[in-house]
Structure formats: structure tokens, C-alpha cells
Amino acid sequence: MLVRTFVPAHITAFFVPKFHDDPLKAGSLGAGVNLDKGVNVFASIETGTLERHVHISFNGEPVGRERAVISYSVADEIVPDDFTGEVEIWQYFDFPNGYGFGNSAGGALGTALALGYAFGGTWLKAAQVAHKYEVLNRGGLGDVVGQLAGGIEVRVRAGGPGVGVVDNLFFEDYQVLVVPLGKLSTREVLDGDVVKAIEREGRGALEKLLGEPKPERMMALAREFAEKTGLLNGELLELARELDRAISIPSSMIMLGRGLFALLRKDEVENARNLLSDLNLPYDVTGIHEGRPTVGRWVG
Amino acid sequence: MLVRTFVPAHITAFFVPKFHDDPLKAGSLGAGVNLDKGVNVFASIETGTLERHVHISFNGEPVGRERAVISYSVADEIVPDDFTGEVEIWQYFDFPNGYGFGNSAGGALGTALALGYAFGGTWLKAAQVAHKYEVLNRGGLGDVVGQLAGGIEVRVRAGGPGVGVVDNLFFEDYQVLVVPLGKLSTREVLDGDVVKAIEREGRGALEKLLGEPKPERMMALAREFAEKTGLLNGELLELARELDRAISIPSSMIMLGRGLFALLRKDEVENARNLLSDLNLPYDVTGIHEGRPTVGRWVG
Numbered sequence: 001m002l003v004r005t006f007v008p009a010h011i012t013a014f015f016v017p018k019f020h021d022d023p024l025k026a027g028s029l030g031a032g033v034n035l036d037k038g039v040n041v042f043a044s045i046e047t048g049t050l051e052r053h054v055h056i057s058f059n060g061e062p063v064g065r066e067r068a069v070i071s072y073s074v075a076d077e078i079v080p081d082d083f084t085g086e087v088e089i090w091q092y093f094d095f096p097n098g099y100g101f102g103n104s105a106g107g108a109l110g111t112a113l114a115l116g117y118a119f120g121g122t123w124l125k126a127a128q129v130a131h132k133y134e135v136l137n138r139g140g141l142g143d144v145v146g147q148l149a150g151g152i153e154v155r156v157r158a159g160g161p162g163v164g165v166v167d168n169l170f171f172e173d174y175q176v177l178v179v180p181l182g183k184l185s186t187r188e189v190l191d192g193d194v195v196k197a198i199e200r201e202g203r204g205a206l207e208k209l210l211g212e213p214k215p216e217r218m219m220a221l222a223r224e225f226a227e228k229t230g231l232l233n234g235e236l237l238e239l240a241r242e243l244d245r246a247i248s249i250p251s252s253m254i255m256l257g258r259g260l261f262a263l264l265r266k267d268e269v270e271n272a273r274n275l276l277s278d279l280n281l282p283y284d285v286t287g288i289h290e291g292r293p294t295v296g297r298w299v300g
Numbered sequence: 301m302l303v304r305t306f307v308p309a310h311i312t313a314f315f316v317p318k319f320h321d322d323p324l325k326a327g328s329l330g331a332g333v334n335l336d337k338g339v340n341v342f343a344s345i346e347t348g349t350l351e352r353h354v355h356i357s358f359n360g361e362p363v364g365r366e367r368a369v370i371s372y373s374v375a376d377e378i379v380p381d382d383f384t385g386e387v388e389i390w391q392y393f394d395f396p397n398g399y400g401f402g403n404s405a406g407g408a409l410g411t412a413l414a415l416g417y418a419f420g421g422t423w424l425k426a427a428q429v430a431h432k433y434e435v436l437n438r439g440g441l442g443d444v445v446g447q448l449a450g451g452i453e454v455r456v457r458a459g460g461p462g463v464g465v466v467d468n469l470f471f472e473d474y475q476v477l478v479v480p481l482g483k484l485s486t487r488e489v490l491d492g493d494v495v496k497a498i499e500r501e502g503r504g505a506l507e508k509l510l511g512e513p514k515p516e517r518m519m520a521l522a523r524e525f526a527e528k529t530g531l532l533n534g535e536l537l538e539l540a541r542e543l544d545r546a547i548s549i550p551s552s553m554i555m556l557g558r559g560l561f562a563l564l565r566k567d568e569v570e571n572a573r574n575l576l577s578d579l580n581l582p583y584d585v586t587g588i589h590e591g592r593p594t595v596g597r598w599v600g
Contacts, residue, residue: 117470122513124456124467150592154422162456162465167424170417170595213422291591292450295470 003043003117004298005110008034008289009095010102010146011178012255013222016202017190018158023135024128027158028142029206031169031218033261034150035176036287037094039103041110042298045118047085054079054087056111058097070108073133078115078126089114095284098183100257105134105143113295124162131160138187150291152215154206171215171288174263177251177272179243179283181236182258189231189256197229215249219263222252236260239279246271303343303417304598305410308334308589309395310402310446311478312555313522316502317490318458323435324428327458328442329506331469331518333561334450335476336587337394339403341410342598345418347385354379354387356411358397370408373433378415378426389414395584398483400557405434405443413595424462431460438487450591452515454506471515471588474563477551477572479543479583481536482558489531489556497529515549519563522552536560539579546571 015030054075056068065072071089079087089111095101108130116126131144142164146153149166157165189195205221223240226232232240232253240260243251251262264272269285276283315330354375356368365372371389379387389411395401408430416426431444442464446453449466457465489495505521523540526532532540532553540560543551551562564572569585576583 120513122454122467122469122510124465156424156462162467165424165462167422167462169422172597210422213420297472 001045001118002298003045003114003295005041005113005293005295007039007041007106007110007113007147007293008036008150009038009106010034010143011100011176011261012142012146013218013252014202014205014225015142015255016158016199016206017141017195023132024160024163026135026141027131027145027155027160027164029155029158030142030202031152031154031206031209031222032142032146033152033176034147034289035101035178036289037284038101038289039094039106039110040092041107041114042090043111043114043118044088045085049085052079052084054089056089056091058091058107059093060090068107070104070133070137070139071111073137074108074112074129075115077129078112078119078121080119083119087115095178095180098185098257099180099259100184100254101180102140102143102147104139105130105147108134108139109144109147109293113293117295127161135160138190140186147293150289152218152288154209154213156206156210169213169215169218174215174265174288175269175285176288177262177264177283177285178254178259179239179261179276179281180254180257180259181281184256184258186256194229194231201225201228215263219249219252223250226253226255231255243272243275246275301345301418302598303345303414303595305341305413305593305595307339307341307406307410307413307447307593308336308450309338309406310334310443311400311476311561312442312446313518313552314502314505314525315442315455315555316458316499316506317441317495323432324460324463326435326441327431327445327455327460327464329455329458330442330502331452331454331506331509331522332442332446333452333476334447334589335401335478336589337584338401338589339394339406339410340392341407341414342390343411343414343418344388345385349385352379352384354389356389356391358391358407359393360390368407370404370433370437370439371411373437374408374412374429375415377429378412378419378421380419383419387415395478395480398485398557399480399559400484400554401480402440402443402447404439405430405447408434408439409444409447409593413593417595427461435460438490440486447593450589452518452588454509454513456506456510469513469515469518474515474565474588475569475585476588477562477564477583477585478554478559479539479561479576479581480554480557480559481581484556484558486556494529494531501525501528515563519549519552523550526553526555531555543572543575546575
């Protein structure tokens, strides 16, 4: 059986981490955007061998357990204990790993949904497994529930699927500009001193956003959050300011990656493209993915 | 401003009602299917008059407050108190009212989403308002959360949006046959003696479905529920049996309407059509609506 899933890339705009010993109660408050690009996961399940094998590859390259511990853990849990055969999982990422696009959650959720589809699970159970291993391995706290919600999402109660509550903003026809410049370790940030500032500023941003739940307001609050926590600084902050002169809604920092994102009105796309080309920086412009990830049988 | 929303028709397969004084905690457990047909709601908001007027029409006919108390209540709550102008809401139903297609919830949710979009709300807040008036006026208990989930949904924790938890089944490419024969009052059934049987059988069906979460199993359990509660009987039961001879997955009763529904594999559609045409009964064949309702600006 061949199954294909698509999980949108998820950019966090601002957040408040919520740690908990029970991974389903761990999660985050905050807001973010889901993109039309993200992670495509193809799963092939074949029976007929005597042993049970699970193979995972990233962008066509086989990866060992140490480099894909979250997705291997997801597969180990969902593939039934008494299954013998070959499970191959190919994850293809539209954005680089570690740059803040929720690749780890996207790969985990896509894997969980594909295997849930193949082995008789449900959406909720699959999503809970993905969230659990994301949290246990500190891949992220809010990406899985954000990706399940789609669109522009607001995490109003922290927690995994079935526990957390995610709201959605209404929005007009925006394009999303992303400028991915490098990695930032979620794990290091969450272990660092900045967490207190993140909690304080994230909480304030969420409260203000719920008082005026608009995408434009979310971007302004995200920018304020990024600057006040000190996560956005130096050259990246200079770049954000330069970008702001070319577009109408404030740009902000991808949480957590060394990069920027912005909402573009249709007539601003060319301006933004020109600026980034002039600066010789990598960028992409993509739509917002509304609704859920997709799952279905894959007919080559 | 013109806004258009589409909310899928929602057929309940089996259910357990959960009453509660707090409407957001009231809801139902159970399972159901969302259809590609349903309710289209168009909202027009015009300022510039001195008074505030809200007008609602069903299928092009203006309706007074007494015939559309749920949707008028939704509009009254979401349109800001200080708004002056004309709010016109047109609801168009693909299926007849009172036949068990979730029209009342679809109209309420479509209205709430359209007005939320226009007046600065969020998805969750809009959906909560729709659920609240559905419950308070006994339009239904689980339709709003079922319609928000899309696909084939399983309500695993009762409650309104943000409180209840809804799971989804994975499914192959089914068509849905509906045979709408008449009305059944949700209110009368929920006030009657049958509620105890519904609670017992519904609970059992849910438990069994979660043990084997497949659409085919859901239909078999729905049929068992319908027969054991006595809701499906007489001529309608005879018809279900006749239908079953033409298709492979058990048909069941639309909860709550006088009608049947069934999942059809592609190669069964013609069989089913022929049988119902021969019997001279009204029927429709439609796809399953996956994902959320849709909301957006309406450009004529």
C-alpha cells in the first residue's frame, strides 16, 4: 500500500512554551501561519518478508535513527507489534531543516497520518503520537497542533491534539514571504535564559491579539515580541527594517530560525522580490494553506 | 461587504446526547458524515443607514424571527451593538429543513462565520455562538462541531467548539447516498422515552467504533443503533433491507430525519440509483466534504 500525506510548513509568530511531564499536556500558546509548501511524506507498506523493517529517508537520502529519532519513534508506535514486512517512509521538505518551518513536526505528523491510514488508526490518535515524540525530543511544542489547524492559527489553550485548543483568524488573500537564512536550535532557546522574556512577551502578545484578532495585528505583535525578547537583533533586525520600507505590514522573525517572514498584499509581491534579489538573499513567496493536512492513497 | 460561507450538510450516524446547563458543555458523543452539499450563506453588510436592521431569508424567502430564531440570535450576538446599517443574510439549503441534514446548525454556523469575518471575530468564537443557540433552541447538539471537523467525524468528548473533542476517520473514496423521505423532530425525540435507549446503544456503538475505527464499521454500528433504539422501524427498515441487497456496506437511518443514508463504492452508485428510481423515491448521491467549512469575501 502506498500512502501520501502533505503537512504544511508552520511558522510560529510568537509563543509561550508550556512544559508538562505529560507530553499531551505540554504545548504552547501563540500564533502562527501555515504555508502551501511544507512536507510531503510517502509511505510504502509491503508485507511478505519475515522480519519487520522501518526505513526513513529525508529528501531521498536514508537517515539513521539518531538523525530522525522523532519519526522513527512515531513509526515504532503506530506500526503494530505483530507486523512483519517493509515500511518505507520518504519525507521531502520544501524548506531546510532547523530553519523554523516545523519540518520535524511535519515529518512526524505526515508519518503518523500515513501509517494511521495504513494500519487502522484515526486522525486524533495519529496526531497525538506525532505531538508526543515532538515534545519528548524537543522538536517543538506547538507545530503539530498548528499544522492540524491550518490557516493562520492562534493557540488559545496549550496542549497536544485533543487537549489544546486552537483558534483561527479570518484573513484576506495574503501571500507569505519567507527569508530563510539559517538555523536556530529550538532546544537551546528553550533551555536558555530568554525563556522568561518569551513567557512574559508571548502572554502579552496573545492577550492583545485576542482583543483584535487580525493577521495584521498578529504581525505587529510578533515583531514586538521578537524585538522585546531580544531574539531579533543585529543584522536580522536591520533586514526586517529594510523590508518594512518595501511592504505595508510589519515583517517579523521566524520562531525559531534565523530568518524573516511577512504577509504580502498582492501588489507588494514584486517590491519584496526585487528587494531580496537586490540584496542577493534566499527567499520564497507562497500561499497560506487553509484547513487540514491531506492524507490519501497514493496512485503514483 | 459581501461574504460567502459554505457549511457541509452533516448526517449523524449514531449519538449520545449530553445535556448541560452551560451550552458550551452540552453536546453529543457519536459519529457522522459531512457532505459536499449543504448550506451556502451569503451575508451583505452595508452601513450608511441610521438604524440597525438584520434580515434573514431561507432559499430566497424572507423569514421572521420566529421561524429562524437560531440564526437571528447568532446575528444579534455577533453584529456589534453600536453598528448601524443593513445586515442581510441569505441561507440556501441543498436539502430540506427538518430532514436531518444539520440545516439549522449549518445556517447558524455559516451566519456566524460570515458575520465573524465581517465584524472582526475568530473561527472559534463564531462557532461557539452558533453552537450555543443551537443548543439553547434545541436545533441539535453535535452538528456544529461535526461540521467544523468535516469528513467522517467521531465526537469522542461531548461539548461545543473548544470544549468537545472530535476525531476523524480515514476513509477511501466513497460516495454518500441519501434518501430523504420526511421530517423527524430532534426536539421531540430528545424529550421522549427513547433517550435512555439512545444513550445505552450510542455509548456501546462509540466504544466499538473506537476499537475498530473504520467507516464500514461505523455504518454497521449505526444500523445496529438505529434498529435497537427502535428509531428505524416499519417501512423505513424494510427499505433499508432492500437497499442493502443492492450495496455492500449496511445503510442506516439519518439521525434525526425520516430517511436513509449509505456509503457507496464507485461501482455501486448505478445499482443504488436504479433501485431508488424503480421505487420512485427521492434520493441524492454526493461526495464527502473533507476539512472545514469555507469562508471568504464574495465576489459576485
